Amino acid sequence: MAAPSAAEFARWKQQCLCATDLSRKGSIDEPIVELVNFINGQQFLFTTSSCSGRISVFAEKHKEKKKGCDWLLISHTQAEAQAVMTALCDHTGSAVFKFEPFVLHAQCRTIQDARLVHQAAIQAGFRNSGISLGNKGKVMVAIRSTHTLEAPLSDRGRMLVDEDYISYLVDAANEKLEENRRRVQRFFSNLKELLSNQAGEVQTQEVQHRKREHQEAHRKHQYKRGPDTCAAHDQEHSDDGVDLHNLFEGS
Amino acid sequence: MAAPSAAEFARWKQQCLCATDLSRKGSIDEPIVELVNFINGQQFLFTTSSCSGRISVFAEKHKEKKKGCDWLLISHTQAEAQAVMTALCDHTGSAVFKFEPFVLHAQCRTIQDARLVHQAAIQAGFRNSGISLGNKGKVMVAIRSTHTLEAPLSDRGRMLVDEDYISYLVDAANEKLEENRRRVQRFFSNLKELLSNQAGEVQTQEVQHRKREHQEAHRKHQYKRGPDTCAAHDQEHSDDGVDLHNLFEGS
DSSP states (O other): OOOOOHHHHHHHHHHHHHHHHHHOSSOSOGGGHHHHHHHHTSTTEEEEEEEOOEEEEEEEOOTTOOSOEEEEEEESSOOOHHHHHHHHTTOOSEEEEEEEOOEEEEEESSHHHHHHHHHHHHHTTOTTOEEEEOGGGOEEEEEOOSOOEEEEOEETTEEOSOHHHHHHHHHHHHHHHHHHHHHHHHHHHHHHHHHHHHHHHHHHHHHHHHHHHHHHHHHHHHHTTSOOOOHHHHHHHHTTSOOGGGTTOOO | OOOOOHHHHHHHHHHHHHHHHHHOSSOSOGGGHHHHHHHHTSTTEEEEEEEOOEEEEEEEOOTTOOSOEEEEEEESSOOOHHHHHHHHTTOOSEEEEEEEOOEEEEEESSHHHHHHHHHHHHHTTOTTOEEEEOGGGOEEEEEOOSOOEEEEOEETTEEOSOHHHHHHHHHHHHHHHHHHHHHHHHHHHHHHHHHHHHHHHHHHHHHHHHHHHHHHHHHHHHHTTSOOOOHHHHHHHHTTSOOGGGTTOOO
16 A cells, blocks of 8 residues: 555545535635645645634534534634524524534645644644544544634523523624634644744655765765775665665555 | 564553552542443553543632642532632632533553444534554544633632523533433443454354365365465455554554
């Protein structure tokens, strides 16, 4: 299960980003446009789905005995209690108030790329993040937080809580959304820093590799006048300039 | 970053399981004792922490300005509204009602082991599961669900909700706990099946490998009387009997 080649990964990326544009009703959530564009600007990464974090009221479908739900309210920015009350007006189903934190799924070319993104996420406080490894070398990283709220508001049209409680919930959710925003910023900074360090390391390795090649060429030039005793060393050095991306690839 | 050797992994496992026994105030949650013992009975896996899923009321520490919280109630089985009311009696802090689903962290020797456990978890509905890859070849898999409830009950001693709401919450949490129980069972079945298939594959590969060795010995015996033309084929075959555990190891 080898990692895909750079060309194959580029094809997957193009297919996914085009397909996503067609299927999405909306667009990238405004608070994370810059982050998503940054990730998609990396050669070996692309996002497959994301949400900046949201406050919502959703209605469970009881009558139809169907799975799924309708949203009565969705806000990706600070919410107001009055908007929740208005959303509940005339609603005869069962409504639940929710805060859902930032979530982002990114496909990565190699396990090493996924590890780097995962590290940036964990360091920013997204403790429920994790990597998954599919068939055909598909490597995904999901960035998730433990920060949630989920409180029932009404049961088949009957209100279970009063306006004061809704105000309290909305305040709590707004606080969580603000903390969420700070974490996303930390994640973005961490990611830029780790990617820049990685690029630096690769560059250093390339410089060292070129330097060694130069030294080898120089030595070989000298060997023309002496016995060729250095084959073992040549072999050793040729393995040094390893591509970081391949460190974790399977067979 | 190679996977640890079997001996090194066994040492980590022993250290962790002993340390865990000393540090834990309680013990493994009763509903998952069999599952945890099964995982720890596998040569290349061990659990580092777990919770079978629980219904709780916890009190946020406002006054002390400290992080952390005290639990007023914890139940790993079906809860009763009366117990929640009793837990809130005389409490002057801010209490939150929570349902937290099953969670389990397992350390695995190789990425391939983690992938198998992760697959069993995803197929059982634990959609927030993921793998993490630490330094020194430490491979962990976390099994997590999206199923939660988190509703504030009181604010610095002032009740925010009434008894009816608490009954409704407890019923909702009990339903989630029951669904959680079914998922844990599915995970356990999936894990046993995948591990047994893997063992079967390894066994089949070993049988095939021995069969090939026998055929090779037979061929080589014949080659004594003819030219040695088959070195390339020998080389090809010698790579076939690959250990499944090593498929994903990094360099």
